[in-house]
Amino acid sequence: MSSLRANPLIDGLEPYDPKYLPARVMISANENTTDVPAEVRAAVLARLADLPFNRYPDPLANDLRDALAHTWGLERGNVIMGNGGDELLFNLALAFGGEGNALLNVPPTFSVYENNAQLTGTAVVNVPRRADFSIDEDAVIARASQGDVGLVIITSPNNPTGTLAGRAFVERLLDATRAVVLVDEAYSEFAAPGSSVADMVPAHDNLVVLRTFSKAYALAGVRMGYLLTSPAVVSELTKVRQPYSVDAVSQAIALEVVEHKEAFVPVIDRIKAQRAVLFEGINALSGATAYPSEANFLLVKIDDAIHAGVVWQRLFDAGVLVRDFSRGALTRNCLRVSVGTPEENAVFLSAFADALKG
Numbered sequence: 109m110s111s112l113r114a115n116p117l118i119d120g121l122e123p124y125d126p127k128y129l130p131a132r133v134m135i136s137a138n139e140n141t142t143d144v145p146a147e148v149r150a151a152v153l154a155r156l157a158d159l160p161f162n163r164y165p166d167p168l169a170n171d172l173r174d175a176l177a178h179t180w181g182l183e184r185g186n187v188i189m190g191n192g193g194d195e196l197l198f199n200l201a202l203a204f205g206g207e208g209n210a211l212l213n214v215p216p217t218f219s220v221y222e223n224n225a226q227l228t229g230t231a232v233v234n235v236p237r238r239a240d241f242s243i244d245e246d247a248v249i250a251r252a253s254q255g256d257v258g259l260v261i262i263t264s265p266n267n268p269t270g271t272l273a274g275r276a277f278v279e280r281l282l283d284a285t286r287a288v289v290l291v292d293e294a295y296s297e298f299a300a301p302g303s304s305v306a307d308m309v310p311a312h313d314n315l316v317v318l319r320t321f322s323k324a325y326a327l328a329g330v331r332m333g334y335l336l337t338s339p340a341v342v343s344e345l346t347k348v349r350q351p352y353s354v355d356a357v358s359q360a361i362a363l364e365v366v367e368h369k370e371a372f373v374p375v376i377d378r379i380k381a382q383r384a385v386l387f388e389g390i391n392a393l394s395g396a397t398a399y400p401s402e403a404n405f406l407l408v409k410i411d412d413a414i415h416a417g418v419v420w421q422r423l424f425d426a427g428v429l430v431r432d433f434s435r436g437a438l439t440r441n442c443l444r445v446s447v448g449t450p451e452e453n454a455v456f457l458s459a460f461a462d463a464l465k466g
Contacts (some may be wrong), residue, residue, distance in 0.1 A: 132427030206228030209258025270401025
């Protein structure tokens, strides 16, 4: 039997693996570990009761675009929906990458960015972060201003480090390059007020801001994300998006969440408070250091006396799943811990103390 004639662009590509394993306490995927509030679930079920399942959905989700545009003080033409942020990230690489257009990446960061570049035949230019995970701003701006860069991705708060990109830096970057600049704000609801750059969209045709319902709004299972950007960028993205990629059920659920977004504020505030509890609890232990974070997770460095992979296994054996980043060149011996409920965090801290002792 002859070998398969696969696309050469995927030769050697490592598929994205979220390492999603069953565990008693699952704090590995940066999910909101509290489900949607009861009143929001009731509103969703009422809306779904009248939804015709036999009809195709609005291909562009215009009711949802209108609701989000109103929320952000923009127009419908500034918003485009996607099947989770992942589809939008791929479409950006497809529309603004390819031969002759490089992706400027700032690792350590979300590995899917580089995967998308390979899938779309896009060269990757990495400008690594400094040892404290801050962005080398001058180096990024200097490289982005070169003519081969078609797409720059800045994640704020960054995954897995939890660090923010400064607004002044983003403004300088936008002024220095003709490339599309994506600021991935998937975790922005957990960050300090005023850190988002979404308000800059009307003034910059090349700015794209990614937001998602998966994290703060507890819809990871629904798959709904969106971009805030200029009509010119939206026009290019409509050329490459899959028709009907956002289904009618997801649109209906997201609409109710937008209309009831205030119901999520207590949960978001609790996650921020529990992030501080985890940070203090981890740093009180011997053998580990948690880095400050503006997201719903913490990056934790394990002392060199013990390998982080060993600690990960001990935690998993105790029923606690976290994410192992220890093999990354810039995250050596690190684990990432999502903020859970108070009960989950207490279980983790106890198991983590035991795992560090061995």
